[in-house]
Amino acid sequence: MAIRFLKQDQLPAFLGQLAEKARVVAPVKTDGVVQFQPWVSGQDVELDVLLAKQSPKEYVFLQTETYLKFGYEMVKPEAAGGDTAAEEADPVSVDDAAVEVAIPYETVTVEPQNEAPAQVIFGLRPCDARGFVQMDQVFGGYGGFYYDPLYNARREATTLLAVTCREPRSTCFCTAIGGGPAGEEGVDALFTQVDGGFVVEALTEKGEAALAAAGAALTDATDAQIAAAGEVKTAAGAKIDVPFALEGIRDNLHDNIADDRWHDQAMRCISCGTCTYVCPSCYCFSINDELVESTGERYRVWDNCFNPLYTEETSGHNPRAQKSNRFRNRFSHKFWYYPDKYDSLLCSGCGRCIMNCPTRIDIREIVRVMGAPAPAVAAGAASEAPAATGDAPAVAEGKEA
Amino acid sequence: MADQTTTQANDAAVVAGDTAAAGTIDAASGAGAAVAADGAAGDRPVKIVGIVCNWCSYAGADTAGTGRFKQPPNLRLIRVPCTGRVDPLFALKAFEKGADGVLISGCHPGDCHYSEGNYYARRKFELLERMIHHLGIPKERFRWTWVSASEGQRWQQVVTEFVAGVEKLGPREGRAL
Amino acid sequence: MADNGKRVYTPADLVVGASTARAGKLGGNPYLPEVATVIDIIEETPTIKTFRMKFDDPEVQKNFTFLPGQVGQFGIFGVGESTFAISSKPSEKEFIQFSVMKAGEVTKALHNLSVGDKVGIRAPMGNGFPVEAWKGKHILYVLGGIGSAALKATMEYTLEHRADYAGITILYGATHPTNFTYWYDVQEWQERSDIELVLTIDRDCDGWQCDVGLVPTVLERMAPKPENTIAITCGPPIMIKFALISFEKLGFTPEQTYTTLEKRMKCGIGICGRCNVGPKYVCVDGPVFSLAELKELPDEL
């Protein structure tokens, strides 16, 4: 597929043309906060501030999604061959059998809901796109699990137009997870900012279709522009730290499951759900019902494993009652449980959880410490759990060696 | 689904910690249900939720009824053991579910069946009253007062006045709370 | 890991929930419950009721099959769903049955159901007991209280196919004689000579003829031989815990000891992420686990 070029000043026109065919979602700054929002003509797309507060997952995996509507109705059957009006007027005269037949009974009508309008998400980053790929495994029935029609309907109707991260943040660690600032996994078309505009590469048919739909704003990229884009990608990749090596993390997490250091790591966690709600790949949810009078709905809504009530059973027993249990679950899920089931990692290295955590808990540090072999039980020092920060680099080095 | 209501009523009673009230009240969940009972929006009659204590105001409303004092039909009553059990959230929940006004009433100070429930309650109600229009709900849509068991006439007067005030503002449409 | 022996579902040929008919009808949506009507309610104990339901769609009812030990999401539209073990006989074609202890929001609402009311069912789910693989072995059931519901279908199955199994022993405990679920069946079992049945209550009371003592204690007193035996236990968590210890004491290996777990569940299809014990989801990888499998998992039971 030909590599194209989008002039910086043609971006609104490009999005405008897309908006004629589908809903366009893009990062927009409101009150100083950058979030993905349905784009309307005239709005500035914010590409300078790296990473919107939340990943755009909420446009495919809705935070609240009503998937069932139902209504109860009492049906009063008409007595076979009988005169209903007469019966009502003089119930006493009706014999027992007829009365029994005429008892109203309850019916329920159930109506599944699944809307999936076509949409284009522009301005997401390669790590956000990878988040979708990771969720695809879960909702797509990988490895013999169930296929989720709600997620997939939206996912199929969504085109991801990602933008290369020219200036990665210090919290980015996508390369450690196997991605990169110009990663192509899950991306339908990749936009790389160079002088004067974007070099645009369609990577899938979906991406090609989107570019074709808004082709008027695009020109063919020159060799110089393509070369410049290549340089931007290489330079960006070089800027990203690799805070840990992946080898052995799964096994070490497994071995460290009962390790006391989980308590130390979880100390400053306040057990809110911020990290999971800003994460591009956290997908846990809850299902609730709502009934007003005789009609209601069943909806699924984001939930998170830090919620103390998440696993609480009716009896009051809670398998993950302690904050440290819940804390351990999130990281183990990303680097152990999920890989066991889906053969990849449930993290794309965007670093949003680090940036937005109220106490800035650093997933890189957790993985470095808990994903490394437990330190040999030094004589007498077994009960003294080492302070995390002091130990972390040493452990990481030991591992790479 | 008639059983549904009973379940919720029990729940509320459990929260209230007052088993005597089990099956009789349906505190906050009831506030929603009471509202929903009315018909479609538009030029509809206003819906008022009244949260009344079992001992004074509920009995006062009863007295008004027995005395055949004419009252506006817009009010749905929710009986609670004592105004001390009323959490500001009950009123807010009623507004959330679409009430056009909320009226809270209990025993006169000094007359509380549990001797001091309403002393605590009135501090909370005062705060709620002061805050409510800062939450975007006009002051006229919320009122709290005292009506004793014998004050049927006063009940009639309170309800009539309050409903008239809310009617002046009309149904509350297109509002989150 | 696609070749791990699990069924692979695709949107085109989806086989989920009650039947293919259902999947086809509802567009292969595993979240959609099948509407069913309550046809019978049995009051088992003061807090436990058994509900028998018929699917409204006769096609679904006809095609409904499940493995002993599998579970289902059973609930009321407008209240919610909860997971329960299917307690009907696997050979039962006329209805599906769940036994429910009154405890929380959903179960309270379920207890208010009357015959004729509409409910929603998503079933079967989970793995079930490997009853086929156990043929020729002696089966030892150790159950307490509501735990009988989880093992009911399995007991029924093995009793129905009694000839296939070397022997069947049932140790059933309850706090009080009135707290035995399926008392009508227990009485029937007492009559049968091909079952060894031991009943026990926690504390003695007037007119009680059988054993007295906590289930693990009675189990150790019975001292069953581990040879060619499969031990299955279900009951309150504390009972399971001590029963498992007793099995070990009696020489049962972790591989021949089974239990069925219960967890708070929402989706029931291995997605929502709340019923996991480490990397295993109780709703799809369980609820049946051998003690050997459990030992591999973190202590999050």
Add this chain to the structure above:
Amino acid sequence: MSRQDHIREFAAQALADGRVDYFIGWKQGYNSSEVVPAFVKDPADVDQLIWTPLCHHNLVTFIKRNMPDPADAKIGLCVKGCDSRTLVALLQEELVDKEKLYVVGVPCDGIVDRRKLEKEFADELVDIAFPERGRVVVTTGKGETREFAQDDVLLDVCGRCRYPNALYADDVAGPLEAEPDREESGPDWSDIADFENLSDDEKQAALERVYATCIRCFACVHVCPVCVCWDKCVNRSREPELVAQKVGAKENLLFQMIHMFHVAGRCTSCGACDRACPVEIPLYLLHRKMNKEIYDMFGFEPGTKLDEKPVFQLFDLATDHFGD
């Protein structure tokens, strides 16, 4: 000796004496522009503790119900003046055990609002330095450096601070800061005047707009040092379900209103909720408004006097005339 040195010394001493199981202070986060709560168990590790105008976390959060690990731990912690008010609020209601606490008061001359600084740059902040009192030097990822006057970039709460010194402490880290004359002037509520002057409709519209972005992560609730129901929170209860888990204008507003009313008389407007909110909702506005009303009603400032009870847990026949 700097305040930081005092903190380290107190912490080392308390740990060495076995007076506490662990000591909570502040340390540098993933880079020198971030400060995070630090939990020190070993006297040898006290050198990671710091004190800078970035130490905004209210550490009282970590001693509220269900937070200490193990549950019966003896804990040492640092409190600023504002933090100490939340501690006093907890002590007033006996929600924490005084005997298990060792409190180091840290006199404070204002905390820098990192978010205000963030908004000045498109790039991330990698270093914030304080070469001397009153100067803030910010460096970004691309190496851009700019200097700010500390007073210009303080947290909004700090601009109106009336309690720079801890109201309850076992030890104090260095000399006290100058206290304003609290008798002379009551609290300054000027920051909420704009909001108060809106019409009811405008207020509703404003609230709907700011709360629309709420993602219900419960960070505000969990970080709030005086919000202690935790797993029994009415906002999360399913039985009865009072607030739907659903995210929507109605549900978000109701949730926030309930949170506000449930900390009435205990909320000290410390602003922890505000700073924890990942989508930067100005939560503290309404809480301030509520505190103003409480002050008007009772002349009560939550968490200022150890021997007081919160106003909603008592009544006074002599002075209460509400509804008469």
